[in-house]
Amino acid sequence: MIGRLNHVAIAVRDLAAATRIYRDTLGAEVSAPVPQPEHGVTVVFVNLPNTKIEFLEPLGENSPIRAFLDRNPDGAIHHLCYEVEDIHAARDKLVGQGARVLGGGEPKIGAHGKPVLFLHPKDFCGTLTELEQA
Template structure:
């Protein structure tokens, strides 16, 4: 039923500090922060070749992430997100298996304008599970780089953005100083 792991979400008390750690310490590309007021969070995405890490911080005290950080002041893993081709079918299958959906069961719009649902950690081995609908979710044989080169939020190092199910071959020269240099060579 579920496809690939889409992302691991980590709640952090200081988003800018977390971004700097992932960029400077781990050498990862991190997107610029984005506010999602409908979810009460500000987030940035760490793009890796095989998945993403979603760094989240609350916009205010009413956010579920604020409550999470009250219990875990240094932050921590908040949820795992998996992709599914049909979120309603997946929801119904999990409900029939006794897994409780959080909320009324109506999918909400997530960060990438995809429908998402969350499932109770008490029914999922202590882990909050998010399902994210994407029609390309189960095309395991068609994995390719989504975007060839990006310049990091706080750095000028070229880096790969991530993986998507679309099938594009990309040749990147990592000795180039900017993404534009790579485009001019190809």
């Protein structure tokens, strides 16, 4: 069912510092910051040859990553995102096997403009797992 690893998301307090580390120290191609107020984050994309790293910085008072950063002040990997062909078919299969879909179970439009859903970390090896319709 799952296909490509679409991205690894790393939450940080300071996107400019993360950009310096990945662009200047690690020599990667890093995008300009992209504010996504509807998701409560500003995002920077690190374009690797085979996948992306996405750095997330809190945006606004109700950012969904603020509490995570309070627990992980140095930053930390926040989630993995896998591509699926059909998000509703994936959801139905997962729910049928007892996996918990966060946020009511209906796919929402994610940060890339495609339908996504998030799976409960306790059901997936302690890892917050996003599925995105490719």
